[in-house]
Amino acid sequence: MTTPAKRQRLAPDQRRKQILAVARRLFGQGCYSSVSTSDIARAAGVARPLINHYFGGKRQLYLEVVRQMLVTPVSVTEHLPRTNPQERISIVVDRWIDVVEHNREMWLSAIGEGIGLDEDLDQVLLESDEVAADRVLEAAMMTDVVEGREQLRAMIRAYGTMLKAASREWLVRGTLSRGDLHIMLTRSALHLLQDVYPAVREQAGPNARPRS
Known part of the structure; x- marks a missing residue:
């Protein structure tokens, strides 16, 4: 269970980086199947549709996290x-x-x-x-x-x-x-x-x- 983060206003590029950082942490702690977009949204303090807006969905977000790592x-x-x-x-x-x-x-x-x-x-x-x-x-x-x-x-x-x-x-x-x-x-x-x-x-x- 992820701890909800306090919502705050960020510029689009900062928001994207924030979501990536949270996703990197959660995927690292678990695995692809154990982490949901709801988990990521809650930990990042954003609405779940915002993840789809920036990345297109969980799969695309995960691939971007892996790309960022490798x-x-x-x-x-x-x-x-x-x-x-x-x-x-x-x-x-x-x-x-x-x-x-x-x-x-x-x-x-x-x-x-x-x-x-x-x-x-x-x-x-x-x-x-x-x-x-x-x-x-x-x-x-x-x-x-x-x-x-x-x-x-x-x-x-x-x-x-x-x-x-x-x-x-x-x-x-x-x-x-x-x-x-x-x-x-x-x-x-x-x-x-x-x-x-x-x-x-x-x-x-x-x-x-x-x-x-």
Whole structure:
């Protein structure tokens, strides 16, 4: 049973953000089937039709919450120093861990949905993988890579799968500390970009047809 919130006047964009924040908390505490739009409306202090007005319904709201959780936010790669990939990726990983830590329950719920269960949810997961690849390439100063670009993006997407598994070890099992996770994710990304990717390109040979 959710505690009703006191109603207050908010601008449309603020109201939308408020509803999303409440939905993120409630879906994280329960699951999709256990949370109703009435629960969300009551906790947000709004009329239920307002949720439909902003999001179209419970399903669309849930997908937006998952997208918000899984698609790496722009803030993770904003204002990075023009130094080197090592420092930049370390900062990005630290910022990403902050996002996950502050939204622990919803993050675990979102990554637990899995591929193949829902076509729309699958699309959100695929979108999140592509955006994450963009963010990693930006942090590593490799956005202009042409040769083997799709191979490189495939490797980063595979790294993302490991990242999700490692986050469970930290958040659920407690087998990794935050510091352990930071070292693991930072050094794994650097190894992938600086050692594995060049080795794959070298194996392809000088006559390999570039992938774009």
